Amino acid sequence: MSTAAGADHGHAHPWYQAHHFKNMEQQNAANKFGMWLFLVQELLFFAGLFMAYASMRFFYPGTWLEAAEQLDKVMGAVNTIVLLTSSLTMALGVRAAQLGNNGQVAAWCAATLAGAYGFLVIKYLEYSHKIHVGLLPGKWFDFKELTQTNTDAPQLFFSVYFMMTGVHGLHVVIGIGVIFWIMLRALRKDFSPENYSAVENVGLYWHLVDLIWIFLFPLLYLVR
Amino acid sequence: MSTSTLDGVGHGASGTNYLNAKKGLMSWLFTIDHKRIGVMYLATVLTFFLAGGLFALAIRTELATPAGDIFSAAVYNKLFTLHGAIMVFLVLVPAIPATLGNFLLPLQLGTIDVAFPKLNLLSFHIYVFGSLFLLYTLVTGGVDTGWTFYTPYSSSSADGNVVAALTGAFILGFSSILTGLNFIVTVHKMRAPGVTWLRMPLFVWAIYATSVIQVLATPVIAITLFLLIFEKIVGIGIFDPALGGDPVLFQHFFWFYSHPVVYVMVLPAFGVMSETITVHSRKHIFGYTAIAASSVAIAAVGFIIWGHHMFVSGQSELSGTVFSLLTFAVAIPTAIKLCSWIATLYKGSIQWNTPMLYSLGFLWIFAIGGLTGLFLATLATDVHLHDTYFVVAHFHYVMMGGVLFALVAGMHHWWPKITGKMYNDTIGRVTFVLSFIGYNLTFFPQFVAGSQGMPRRYHQYLPEFEMWNQLSTLGSYLFGLSLFIILGYLLQSLFSGKAAPRNPWGAASLEWRTQSPPVEHNFEGDVVCTYGPYDYEAHRALKS
Numbered sequence: 001m002s003t004a005a006g007a008d009h010g011h012a013h014p015w016y017q018a019h020h021f022k023n024m025e026q027q028n029a030a031n032k033f034g035m036w037l038f039l040v041q042e043l044l045f046f047a048g049l050f051m052a053y054a055s056m057r058f059f060y061p062g063t064w065l066e067a068a069e070q071l072d073k074v075m076g077a078v079n080t081i082v083l084l085t086s087s088l089t090m091a092l093g094v095r096a097a098q099l100g101n102n103g104q105v106a107a108w109c110a111a112t113l114a115g116a117y118g119f120l121v122i123k124y125l126e127y128s129h130k131i132h133v134g135l136l137p138g139k140w141f142d143f144k145e146l147t148q149t150n151t152d153a154p155q156l157f158f159s160v161y162f163m164m165t166g167v168h169g170l171h172v173v174i175g176i177g178v179i180f181w182i183m184l185r186a187l188r189k190d191f192s193p194e195n196y197s198a199v200e201n202v203g204l205y206w207h208l209v210d211l212i213w214i215f216l217f218p219l220l221y222l223v224r
Numbered sequence: 225m226s227t228s229t230l231d232g233v234g235h236g237a238s239g240t241n242y243l244n245a246k247k248g249l250m251s252w253l254f255t256i257d258h259k260r261i262g263v264m265y266l267a268t269v270l271t272f273f274l275a276g277g278l279f280a281l282a283i284r285t286e287l288a289t290p291a292g293d294i295f296s297a298a299v300y301n302k303l304f305t306l307h308g309a310i311m312v313f314l315v316l317v318p319a320i321p322a323t324l325g326n327f328l329l330p331l332q333l334g335t336i337d338v339a340f341p342k343l344n345l346l347s348f349h350i351y352v353f354g355s356l357f358l359l360y361t362l363v364t365g366g367v368d369t370g371w372t373f374y375t376p377y378s379s380s381s382a383d384g385n386v387v388a389a390l391t392g393a394f395i396l397g398f399s400s401i402l403t404g405l406n407f408i409v410t411v412h413k414m415r416a417p418g419v420t421w422l423r424m425p426l427f428v429w430a431i432y433a434t435s436v437i438q439v440l441a442t443p444v445i446a447i448t449l450f451l452l453i454f455e456k457i458v459g460i461g462i463f464d465p466a467l468g469g470d471p472v473l474f475q476h477f478f479w480f481y482s483h484p485v486v487y488v489m490v491l492p493a494f495g496v497m498s499e500t501i502t503v504h505s506r507k508h509i510f511g512y513t514a515i516a517a518s519s520v521a522i523a524a525v526g527f528i529i530w531g532h533h534m535f536v537s538g539q540s541e542l543s544g545t546v547f548s549l550l551t552f553a554v555a556i557p558t559a560i561k562l563c564s565w566i567a568t569l570y571k572g573s574i575q576w577n578t579p580m581l582y583s584l585g586f587l588w589i590f591a592i593g594g595l596t597g598l599f600l601a602t603l604a605t606d607v608h609l610h611d612t613y614f615v616v617a618h619f620h621y622v623m624m625g626g627v628l629f630a631l632v633a634g635m636h637h638w639w640p641k642i643t644g645k646m647y648n649d650t651i652g653r654v655t656f657v658l659s660f661i662g663y664n665l666t667f668f669p670q671f672v673a674g675s676q677g678m679p680r681r682y683h684q685y686l687p688e689f690e691m692w693n694q695l696s697t698l699g700s701y702l703f704g705l706s707l708f709i710i711l712g713y714l715l716q717s718l719f720s721g722k723a724a725p726r727n728p729w730g731a732a733s734l735e736w737r738t739q740s741p742p743v744e745h746n747f748e749g750d751v752v753c754t755y756g757p758y759d760y761e762a763h764r765a766l767k768s
Contacts (some may be wrong), residue, residue: 020336020414030339030413039407041443048447052462055473138458138467153468159460163451195512 016195024194031197039208042171046212049164053219056160062153067157068145070135072126076221079122080213086115087210090179091169094203097196102186105199109183112206116176123169130158137162164216171209178202230499245744256341259742263347263642264621265416266441266635269323270711272314276505277308277704278438284666284700287693292684298684302384306361307746309389310387313396314355314690317485318493319627320440322351322403324634325431327642329407331735331742332425334416334751339409343402353400357392359364361385370681370728373462375474381456387456394449396444400488404438408429416734416741423755425733426515432493433519437484437491437526448474451497475707479530487526489623493590493630494561497583499651500637503566503731504580505572511564517556525554535606542601551601559593562587572666578652582633585660593621596671611681615675617667632659632710640724642742647717651709659706665699733757 013019021027048062057064093108141155182202185191191199242259252260286294326344330337338344361367367384369377378386411424411432424432434688452474454460455539461467463474502509509515529540531547565587574580596618599605607703609615640646669692674680678689685693727736734757738747755762 005536018341020341023517026413030409033412034340034343034405034409037408037439041401041405041439044440045443045447049442051477052451055470056462059470060468066715105480137458138461138464156468159462159469163454163460163462165449167447209614 004135014194016190028197031201035201035204039204042208046167049160049167050215050219053160053164056153056156060156063151063154063157064085066151067154068141068221068223070130070146071161071221072129073221075122075126076217079119080217082115082118082122083213086112086119087207089115089201090206092197093182094200097186097191097199098185098193100192102189103190105186105191106183109179109186111181113176113183116172116179122126123165129193160218164220168209170215171212173204173207175209179203233378238740240743241739241741242434242744243254243644243741254345256337256345257435257744258330258338259642259746260340261344263322263327264348265318265321265326265351268355269315269318272310272355276307276310276315277316277707278304278308281309281700281704282767283696284502285397286683287685288697290601290668290685290687290690290693291346291674294638297674297683300338300370301370301681302366304681305368305370306366309358309393310365312371312485312722313393314358316489316627317396317400318351318403318624319489319631320496320634321431321434321488322399323349324405324427324496324638325434325492326403326633328638328735329410329428329431330414331738331746332428332757333410333640334419334734334737334747334753335414335503336464336745337408337414338748339414340406340407343406343535347399347402347406348397350402354395354397356400357388357395357523361389361392364388371447371453372478374453374478375455375471376465379464380466387453390449394446394453397446400438404435404442406517406656407435407580408439411435414755416751419734422513422516422755423756424516426498426509426512426519426613427492427495429516430491430519432486433523434495435492436520437488437523441481441484441488441527444477445485448481469744472534475534475537476530479533483530483533484523484526485625487522488629489627490590491522493586494519495629496630496634496637497561497565497586499731499733500579500583500633501568502692503637503729504575504583505569506575506730507562507572507758508566508760510570511560512756513756514560515564517554518560519556522554525550525557529554532601532606533610535603536610537550548601548603552598555598555601562591562594573669576653577636577649578647578656581656581660582636585656585663586626586629586633588626588660589621589663592668593618593626596621598689609674611679612674613670613678613680616680617670617674620667620670625667629663636737639717641740642727642737643718643721644724645721646724646728647721647757648713651713655709655713656707658709659703662702662704662706664697666696666703667694667699667701669693707758730763732760734764 006054014024015022017027050222064106089108090110093105093112096102096104096108132138134140134144135146135158136142136155137159141158143154146154151190178201226546242257246255254262255261282295283300286292286300286303292300294572326338361384364385364569367382367386367389369382369384369386369389373390387577415424451460451462455463459467461469463469463471465471498509498515529541529547529551532551535544535547552759596614600609600618636647636652671694673689673692676689678685678692724740726738726740728740729736732750732755735751737751755766
């Protein structure tokens with residue numbers, strides 16, 4: 001163990017390399033690894049919701065069958081397609097960043113943002129219908145055809161539904177923010193084949209948001 | 225004396241270092257230097273420890289007599305809730321990883337900083353932001369749920385500002401997650417040339433295992449508290465039996481985080497022990513690989529034993545039995561550590577200085593805390609001991625005694641490195657005697673009272689427990705006094721302590737290679753590591 005002389009590295013860093021990294025290889029690897037760890041904690045965060053879903057479904061299997069019928073399968077399916085498509089456009093954006101084509105990165109980000117907004121609009125239509133007819137969580141539940149007489153605790157299905165899709169929706173909103181940030185940076189021509197880990201990490205995040213929905217859709221809308 | 229710059233007695237606080245490189249309050253509050261962030265965490269954590277400690281002394285004062293004469297039952301409930309919430313969320317979780325961990329991790333790995341310095345600063349800001357919610361709870365009348373926030377009491381009938389407390393704990397979780405994430409990436413990607421996995425100091429291994437728990441367990445408490453906030457505000461009913469929900473589900477969620485989190489507290493304490501014991505007995509650590517692996521094993525097994533908090537909650541007997549068995553399993557890696565430290569001491573040249581005394585104190589305290597855990601892991605005895613002072617004594621021995629004695633040992637061990645000053649070791653040793661007696665006098669009688677059936681969380685008790693409680697109260701005053709003395713002589717050393725050399729203890733790990741206190745970018749040059757952190761022979765050979 002010895003300390004060699006010479007604190008200066010003797011060469012200039014590119015502007016996008018942080019001082020405490022030795023080279024871009026190390027920086028990119030650290031960024032990507034950090035993002036994967038962040039996604040792991042996201043999974044654990046959602047795991048609590050999935051566990052709540054599983055427990056409540058186990059307690060009230062009949063309710064789950066009845067209450068799930070109140071969800072709009074068509075809207076859910078359309079939203080799935082919208083979100084999957086936006087994942088594709090995001091992946092194409094990452095590809096463009098790897099090639100250093102900032103104009104294309106911005107364009108694909110815009111397409112992804114369109115998908116994200118589309119998803120939220122459809123979700124808004126679903127929510128407002130549910131709220132209108134009284135399919136509300138917990139103590140607010142007030143839907144005459146699905147009362148305690150023919151199913152146990154239907155309000156819990158909608159508690160789980162609103163919490164799961166709500167937390168997911170919050171992640172979509174955050175996704176819109178970070179994709180917008182990437183778009184602005186692309187318009188500033190920030191990215192190059194050596195410096196694209198921000199795009200890639202936002203892409204990874206967006207795919208996770210997509211992936212969570214891939215589980216939410218069948219569990220809430222389809223499973224019989 | 226053939227010293228070189230490697231172990232030079234010169235090169236103390238001369239010239240610039242991380243403390244004086246930049247000036248002004250803003251240069252601290254918005255620093256991205258891991259060392260300064262560690263120091264800020266230390267100051268903040270100790271401030272909250274003072275607050276939590278004063279609540280504890282208030283509790284002990286009430287319990288000095290059997291009658292509930294100083295505080296009403298309602299106020300007493302708030303006192304122990306605030307004591308618990310502050311100590312767990314604001315003190316014990318960040319106590320070692322965010323303070324010593326932040327300061328030491330890059331130094332011990334021979335690198336400039338953590339992988340994400342700005343994220344590190346963000347963690348600190350989130351921590352302070354979250355603590356404001358708990359302070360808000362405090363000044364607006366407190367909360368009386370207990371730090372565990374059990375439903376349905378917390379969601380339907382609790383007194384006080386539960387939502388603010390929950391929001392605070394929720395926010396604090398993200399500070400913990402981001403610190404853990406940062407440290408894991410740092411360990412994987414930032415090690416200096418030559419710092420292989422098996423040349424990492426055991427403190428780094430402990431912090432690494434801790435970080436894994438922080439990243440994997442904390443999000444679960446985050447979603448739990450999130451659901452409980454909605455339970456409280458909106459009435460979603462998932463944890464509310466009146467709406468068909470399940471309060472035991474809350475307990476499962478809660479302990480899925482809150483059991484592993486005791487390892488977030490105590491694994492870094494183990495890490496400190498693995499440094500102080502070998503350095504101050506001048507002997508290579510016994511069983512390096514076993515200690516490193518047992519840190520990871522404790523982290524892994526710690527995830528599947530949460531049910532031992534719920535033996536009387538109505539979970540199935542099968543679950544209870546399995547959780548009991550798994551809980552016993554975690555004693556194995558823990559005992560491996562304890563035995564390895566004792567084997568390190570064997571035939572070592574033990575230095576009876578302050579860090580070593582606190583380390584030996586830790587071994588005593590943690591052995592008692594660990595062994596009494598076995599009584600609680602046993603189903604039949606737990607039914608008797610559940611919610612008695614035996615439990616209180618047990619978790620104070622492991623969480624508070626274990627963590628605090630290790631933190632104090634670590635602070636004394638690295639104080640010269642952090643501040644560049646030597647403290648008065650004689651006062652340190654005398655104070656150790658006081659704190660060790662005070663600590664054991666506080667908590668040992670609680671084992672006795674608890675095993676005789678004294679329940680926890682009551683502001684009055686039956687007269688036959690009076691003697692044990694009075695001993696405990698006396699001990700708590702002694703212990704409190706000793707902590708103030710420690711604070712006093714450490715602060716005094718900042719002004720009149722002797723300048724510390726680079727390596728006052730003759731340690732072989734990397735953080736002692738640089739000057740005390742370190743320069744802003746940690747090392748004067750690039751670091752290349754050629755031998756392990758406890759290889760004192762190679763270290764001496766290089767010097768001569």
